[in-house]
Amino acid sequence: MIQLRDDERLDDVLAEDLKIVQSPTVFAFSLDAVLLSKFTYVPIQKGNIIDLCTGNGIVPLLLSTRSKATITGVEIQERLYDMAQRSVAYNGLEQQIQFIKDDLNHMPKVLGYHKADVVTCNPPYFKTPQKTEQNLNEHLAIARHEIYCTLEDVVRVSSQLLKQGGKMALVHRPGRLLEIFELMREYQIEPKSVQFVYPKHDKEANTILVEGIKNGRPDLKILPPLFVYDKNNQYTKEIRKILYGDE
Numbered sequence: 001m002i003q004l005r006d007d008e009r010l011d012d013v014l015a016e017d018l019k020i021v022q023s024p025t026v027f028a029f030s031l032d033a034v035l036l037s038k039f040t041y042v043p044i045q046k047g048n049i050i051d052l053c054t055g056n057g058i059v060p061l062l063l064s065t066r067s068k069a070t071i072t073g074v075e076i077q078e079r080l081y082d083m084a085q086r087s088v089a090y091n092g093l094e095q096q097i098q099f100i101k102d103d104l105n106h107m108p109k110v111l112g113y114h115k116a117d118v119v120t121c122n123p124p125y126f127k128t129p130q131k132t133e134q135n136l137n138e139h140l141a142i143a144r145h146e147i148y149c150t151l152e153d154v155v156r157v158s159s160q161l162l163k164q165g166g167k168m169a170l171v172h173r174p175g176r177l178l179e180i181f182e183l184m185r186e187y188q189i190e191p192k193s194v195q196f197v198y199p200k201h202d203k204e205a206n207t208i209l210v211e212g213i214k215n216g217r218p219d220l221k222i223l224p225p226l227f228v229y230d231k232n233n234q235y236t237k238e239i240r241k242i243l244y245g246d247e
Contacts, residue, residue, distance in 0.1 A: 002090045008083070010090070013058070015245030016065050018091050020058060021083040029058035031228065031243075032171045032207055033122050037062035038242050039195060039209040040120050040169040043069050047117035050074065050161055052104045052154060057084030059120055060097045069117065073099045074107055076149075104149055108160040119158040121170045123151065151176065152183055159187035162214040167192075169211045177208055190216035195223040200231070 002010060008023045014034065022028045037059050042049060047069035051059045054073030063071055075081045081101040088097045102110065127150075151172075158168045168189050172180060174196065181191050189212040197207035205225070227236050235243065 002086055013061055014243050016062065018061050018065070020061060020087045021056060021090075023083070027056050027080050027083070029056065031239075033058045034062065034242060035197060035207070035209060035226070036120060036122050036169060036171040037066075039171075039211070041118065041167050041211065042067040043117055045069075048072075048115055049118045049120065050107070050111065050116045052107070052119065052121040052157065053123045053149070054080075054084060054099065055122070056080050057087050057097070057099065059122065060084075060099075061087065061091065061093070063120070064093055064096055068096070071097045072111065073097065074104050075099060075101060076103055077101075104157050105153055107157055111161060113160055114163050114166075116161040117163060117166050119161050119166070119168045121154050121158065121168075123149065123154045123170060123172065125173050125176075151179060155180070155183040155187050155189065159189050159214060162189070164215055166214045167211060168214070169209070171207060171209050174205050174208050177210070180208075180210055184210075184212045188215050189213065190218060191220050192216055193221045193223055195226060197226045197228065199227075200229050201227055 004010060004021065006023065007025055008021055010019050011022050013020050042063055045068050049063060049067065049069050049071045051071065051073045054060060054075045057073050060071045060073045073084060075084060078101060081099055084099050088094055100110065162168060184191050191210060191212045193211045195209040196205040197209065198205050226238055228239050230236050
């Protein structure tokens with residue numbers, strides 16, 4: 001049994017045999033988080049994965065279906081942390097997944113320097129605007145705007161957490177790609193692969209997936225593009241396979 005609060009609901013996690021606590025007014029995961037979880041390299045048998053800005057825990061839940069590694073999600077918002085905790089308990093994954101409610105900037109001291117095999121993050125995409133321009137919903141404003149962490153914070157902390165040769169993966173917006181590359185190199189993470197995600201064939205990319213290696217050698221690969229919708233506004237075959245396991 002699981003106790004749901006306010007407008008919460010218990011949703012199926014797509015093709016996976018999992019369920020997750022969601023709330024439309026607090027947080028509901030997006031396609032971006034799913035794409036990140038599929039894009040990310042993970043050790044299959046053992047290792048240490050850290051997911052920053054974990055929200056309601058969707059990325060750790062999805063990664064648990066691909067890896068037996070220990071997974072730690074970090075979330076600063078109490079309500080989302082609580083939702084993530086209850087989802088993991090409902091799915092019986094407490095032995096594999098844990099959550100920490102704290103500022104991600106504290107994580108190197110809390111979790112240790114240079115111990116992670118993989119760090120993932122679906123961070124806030126937008127620089128902090130004036131208070132009057134922020135979302136009136138505090139939970140959504142924190143998730144979307146760099147109120148508690150900046151892109152530089154995410155990259156710096158990831159570098160501090162990663163082992164030599166460890167991998168960082170994040171999902172973001174194309175407009176910040178050069179900034180991402182600059183910050184990764186500044187903090188000794190070499191960009192290794194990029195994938196552009198397009199809403200449709202005739203639209204500009206609106207999402208990027210980036211992976212880098214701590215102190216890796218320069219060798220950037222541009223992966224084949226992903227298109228979300230076809231000309232009939234239906235999910236493409238590639239996206240259906242990612243979301244629902246369709247062949």
